[in-house]
Amino acid sequence: MLRIWGRTNSINVQKVLWCCHELSLDYERIDAGSDFGVTDTPEYMAMNPNRLVPTIDDGDIRLWESNVIVRYLAQKHNYGRLCPADIATRFDAERWMDWQATVFWPALRPLFIALIRAPPRQRDATVISKGESLSLSALRILDARLSSRTFLAGDVFCMGDIPAAATVHRWYALDIHHPDLPNVLRWYDLIRARPPFQRIVMTPLS
Structure with missing residues (x-):
């Protein structure tokens, strides 16, 4: 097992x-x-x-x-669904997985740590402000990407959506201002309708 x-x-x-x-x-x-x-x-x-x-x-x-x-x-x-069989679609998905790890999460993580894991008296306003700005910049990239497709690598949910969606959930769950990102929100609504996402990811932040 x-x-x-x-x-x-x-x-x-x-x-x-x-x-x-x-x-x-x-x-x-x-x-x-x-x-x-x-x-x-x-x-x-x-x-x-x-x-x-x-x-x-x-x-x-x-x-x-x-x-x-x-x-x-x-x-x-x-293979063929969650992992796309088409080589162009597969590596499209893979680059968004790498983007989550190298761009999106590094932008959001300091904000998440400051607001969720750091004691209130240790919160650094500069870190919080920078985290909000950098994570929003990343989300605007995501919003532009989703303007022309249902999911990150096309019209079908696949592995490429998993890392970014787990990160987007944290952004929406933080007590910060959430500017209008219509394409991200539409996609996120599709993601959070999935029972596995509800069970595993939609839990209280800690």
Whole structure:
């Protein structure tokens, strides 16, 4: 059985769990990271030298990096739908997965940490202001992209939507001003109608 190490409030773990539920996969999840520890043990570091979550063990294959895990599971279990078979569509999806990791989440993460995980007395107004500005700039890119298609890589939901949608959910859940982004909102409404997203991602931020 697929084994997944990670805590359920981690955005990176949520991506993987959401993907598993889209694929109706059975899995065993082991609490790890943050207050659960585990990631600093020699056994875990042998699987993932970064000491981060998630990590998966799927028989002879062990992987870390959430977006890579999503790609792997989608190709293994649902090639042609969740993992697009058309090469242009597939790599269109993949670049938006990389964009989430290199542009969108780095812009939003400091804002998320400041508003959700930092004690109120430690909140830095400069960090919050910059986080709002940078994350909105990223979202405007997303909004422009979605002006001409239903989902990020075309007319069908696929693996390319998972990382960005998990991040967009956090942006909407934060107590900040949310300017009108009609295409992002239309897409987000489609995403949050999906039961696996409701079950895994639409949980209180922590």
